[in-house]
Amino acid sequence: MFTTRPELVGTHGMVASTHWLASSAGMAVLEDGGNAFDAAVTVGFVLQVVEPHLNGPGGEVPVVFAAAGETAPRVLCGQGVAPAGATIAHYTGLGLDLVPGSGMLAATVPGAWDGWLTLLRDYGTKSLRDVLGYAIGYARDGFPLLERVASTISTVADLFRDHWTSSAALWLPGGRPPEAGARFRNPKLADTWEWLLAAAEAAGSDREAQIEAARRAWSQGFVAAQVDEFFRIAHRDDSGADHAGVLTGEDMATWEASYEDAVSVDFGPWSVVKPGAWTQGPVLLQQLLLLEGFTDRLSYVDGVPSAETVHLAVECAKLAFADREAWYGDTGDVPLDVLLSRDYARDRRGLVGDHASLDLRPGSPGAVAARLAGHITRGPSAASRENSGALGEPTVSGVGTVKGDTVHVDVVDRWGNVVSATPSGGWLQSSPTIPSLGFCLGSRAQMFWLDEGLPNSLAPGKRPRITLSPSLALHDGLPAMAFGTPGGDQQDQWQLGFWLAHTVGGMNLQEAIDSPMWHTNAFPSSFYPRSWTPGELVVESRVGEAALAELRDRGHSVVDAGPWTLGRMSAVARDSRDGLLRAAANPRGSQGYAVGR
Template sequence: MTFTTRPTLRGTFGMVSSTHWLASQSAMRILELGGNAFDAGAAAGFVLHVVEPHLNGPGGEVPAIIATADDPTPRVLCGQGVAPAGATIEHYRSLGLSLVPGSGPLAATVPGAVDAWLLLLRDHGTLPLSVVLEPAIDYARNGHPLVPRIADTIATVQELFEKHWPTSAAVWLKDRRPVTGRFSNEAYAATLEKLVREGEAAGADRQAQLEQARKTWREGFVAEAIDKFSRLPHRDSSGEDHGGLITGDDMAAFQASWEDAATYDWNGYTVAKTGPWGQGPGLLQSLAVLATLGDVDLDSADGVHTTVEVMKLSYADREAWYGDSADVPLDTLLSPTYAADRAKLIGPDASLELRPGSPDGRPPVLPSIATGNETGDATTGEPTVSPVGETRGDTCHVDVVDRWGNMISATPSGGWLQSSPTIPELGFCLGSRAQMFWLEEGLPASLAPGRRPRTTLTPTLVLRDGEPVMACGSPGGDQQDQWQLLFLLRHLGAGMDLQEAIDAPAWHTTGFPSSFYPRTTDPGGLVLESRLGKDIRDELVRRGHVVTESDPWSLGRLCAVRKEADGVLAAAANPRGMQGYAVGR
C-alpha cells in the first residue's frame, strides 16, 4: 500500500476541502445546519478573508465553477473585477511606468469577491446571509489564531508599513512587531455586520436581502470608503508614490456574473475551466497535447521532462492568445489537429524558447518583455510562489460537495494584506490583480478600462457521463494548473487515490513570463521537490533543464472533493505547510 500523509475522507453527508482548517470546518457547520454546497462554499470564502489575510481578502476576487443537483452543466461564477474607467495605458505611461506596479493603489482592479459570493448565495444558496456570515463575523470580531506565515509575511513589508502605509501598520503591527497569537479585525467585522443589517432592512425575502447587501457593497458605505481612500497617493512597488484609480462609479458599475465554462473531454472525463480571460484553458491544452503522446510515467525523468515541455507550450499560447482584450481561438487551440502539431515540438532536450503556435494561421503576438526587447523594473513586487516554493502572497482554495450532489470549486485571492494600504473604515485593502495587464497596445492581455486581467486563478470541475464527479484546485499563481495537471494525470489517469495523488512529488516550469510584477522569465527553469531523487534530477539537468531543487514537501497546494460511482463522497487536502484540511462525514 502506498504511504499517504492522511487518509482520503469518505462519507455520505457532505465533504469540504480548503486551504485552512477553520474555513473547512466553518463550511461543514453550514452543511450541518441544512445548507447546501453553495451556502457552505460562501461561508468558507468569507472565513478565508479573515483567517488567511496574507493570501486573500474582500478587496480581491474569486472565480468559481459550480454544478447543481438539478442542472449538472458546469457554470463559471466570475468574481474577477475589471480595470477602472481611468485605467488606460496612456495614464500609466504618463507616470513613467512600463509595467503596472505589483502593489499599491495603481495595481487595483474593482473588488469582485464579495459581490460574487453574494450572487452565488442569491441564485443557489438556501440560508439567510446572517447565518452564512456568522463564522466570519465571529472570527473577525472575537479573534482567531494567526498562522505563523502571516507574521512572516508582515515582517517582509514592515518597513513599508511603518514609513509609507500607516493604516496598515496600525492593523498589522503591535509595538513595532508583526501581530501574532489571537487576532481580531473589528473594523472588518463591523463591515460584515453592516452588510447583514442593510440586507435585512429590505424585508423578509431572502433574495431581496441579498440584492440589497450587494447594492450596499457596490453603492453604499463600502463604495464610498473605497472612493475616498483609493486615490490617495501611496508608495508602490515602482518605488514612487501614486494614487489609485477606482471610484465610486467603478464600484457601482461592476457586478459579478455567470458564464459558460470551457471544457475538454479527456480519458472518459470532461474537465471544465474558466474561459480564456483566465489561464484555465491552458490546462485543457496540456491534456490535449498529452492525449496525442500516450501514457506518461510520472515517476521517471522522461515523464517529468514530457509534462514540463507540454506545459511550456501551453503557457506560451497563454501569453500569445489568452486575455479579455482578445478574440481567443479556443476551439482551434483545443482541437486534435492543433494538439498533434504542438506535440511534434517536444524533443528529448529542454526547450529554452517561448514557442506559441499559430492557430488558424494567425501569427502570435507576444509582449516585448517576453521577446527580450524591454526589461521590467527589478523592484520587488508581490510574487506568489518563489522558485523554491515559499509563499509570500498567494491564494486560497475551497471545494464542497453536498449530499444532494451540488458541487463547487472556488479559488479566492487578491486583496492580500501586503497588496495595498488598509482602508481603515473597512478593515481591508484593495487588490493588485491589475499587474497582470500589459502596458502595450494590441496584446490579448493589454490594459483597457472595463476589462478583466488575465488571472492565474483557475478552479476545476470534472464530469463523467455528464454528471459532476470532482471539484479540485490549488493556490500557486502560474503554478496552479501545472500542479493540477499532475494531480489529474495521477488520479484520473493512473487511478491513484485522492490523497495519494495530492501527496505525490510535484514540479513546475518557470520558462515563460511571470504573471506577476516584475514579469520575469526563467528560460528552461524547472523547480522540483527533492524527493524525486538524484537520478531523476541529474537526468533532467543532462537534458538541459535549469533545475532548482526545492524542499521535499514544498510544491503543490491541492484540494479536492469527489462523488464516487456508488454515491459515496470523498475529500482530501494538501499536507504541505500544515494548513489545508478536508472534513466531512
C-alpha cells in the first residue's frame, strides 16, 4: 500500500513524537550516548516549548516503559492529585455542578516536572542540564510557531485581553496574536528553567544529587511559592465567573511522582501493556478482548478496513467506554480482574449486533450494578456538540470554546530500553500564565465528578481518571513496541485502529499509522462540559464511499472527517531476533516525525 513516508529501520536508536524538533532533540541525545530514558525526557521538555497549546511545564505525564535487564514493564505516574482544598462541598458551594474546564479550580498538582526528573534519576544517564538544554534553547532563542498554536491564541485573544492579562503579556506580543511560522520566544520560561538548574548544580557534581535538588526547588522552593501566591487571585473560567484556586504550595510539597505495576492482557504471542484504571488505558484491553470473538469478521484490503471491521470496533468501543464511565477511577476497588477477564468479555460481546447501538450500556462486573454520574443519567447534551466533530483533535471549537489536547513520544534504544509517554496539561489556554514563571498550570481536575461515592468522584489527594494512555507491547514475552497518540477520549480508539491494522491487516508501523482511522463520540466526553452524541461515528473518507454508506445503513450517524484528519499516532519497535529497530510517525498535520538510524 502507499505510505506517506517510509518505516524507519536501523540499529542505533529510534525516536518518534508529535513534533519534528522534539524528535530531533531526542535523537541528538541518543547520538551523544544517552539511552531511551534520557531521550524521552529531552523530547518531553522540548514538546513543552514547541507545542504549548497541547502541553506545558505545569502539566502531567504518564509513562509506560520496559527497561533492559528488568523482568516486567512498569508505569511511572506523573499525574498530580487533587489539592487538599478540592472538596465536592467547596465546588458545589460555589454553585457548580461540574468542575470548570479552565481556570484555577481545574488545577491538580502539576506532575510533569517531578515525573520526568524521577525517570531521569532512576533510569537515565545524562545530567539535568544535558536533557533540559535543548528546551531552554528553544524557549530563549525561539522556535517556529505552529499554525495551530497561532490559531489557538487568536481564538482566546479576547479572553486574554479582558481577563487573563498575564497570558496576554506572553502570547499577544504587541497586543496581537503572533503569525503562524513566526519565531516565538518565551524568555521567562527559559529563566525559570535556568533557576532550577542553578539550584540543581549548587548541590554539587553528583548527577542524582542535582536532580533531587531540582525536584525540591520546584515542589518546595520558588516555583511552589509563586504558584501558591498566584492561585489566591480569582480569574475567569469556563463557568463564566471568576474563581480563585485551591492549590497551595503545601499541596506541591507533599506530592511526588511514583512507580506502579502495569496492567496487561495476552493476545496470542502479544501482550498489550497499559497504565491502570486511574487512566482510560484498560479500555484498549477491553476492546481487544471483545473483538477476540469477531476475528474472522475483521479484514483489510490494501490498507483500508472494511465497514464490518469499523462497525465491530466501534460497537466494542461503546461497551468498553461505558465501563470506563461506571468503574474506572483512582480507587483501590476497581474490578479490573473481572473487567479484563475473557468470561466478562464473552458476556458483553453478546450485546454487539449488526446495527449501531444508541445506548450507554455499562456492565455489572461481579453482579454489582453500575452507577453513573447524575450528569450522565440526565442524558446526552444534544445541543452542545463542541466535543463532537470531524477533526478528532478539537483543540479549539468553532464557537471559541477552548479545549486542550496532548502530545506523545516513543523511544527505543540499542540496549533494548523502550519508552512510551503521553504528556499533557498546562496548555497555554488552560489557565492564566503565572507571570513570574512563564507557564500556566493544567485543568485535569475537570475530569472528576462532583457526585459523591463514584470511582471518579472529586476528593483531596486523589488522581482524576485521565484520558492519557501510552502503550507498550511485548512479543513472546519480550518488549517489542511502544505506541500512542494524543486525542483525549479518542486515544484508545485510534490506538485500536493502529493495532488492528498492524496485527490483523499485516501492515508495518508506517502503513498502520497511515491506514484510515475512525472514532465514536457515543459516550460522555472526559472534558467540560462532558457532552456526547449517541450513534455518532467519525471516519476518514479514505475508507471509501461504499463503506461510509454501509455504516450509515447500519444505523451510525456518520461524520465524514475528510481523508487525513484523525489521530497523531507514533510508534517504535524492536525485533528481539535480530535487534533491528523501527519507527514511524503520523503525517496528518505535517508535524509529527520519526528519526533514527
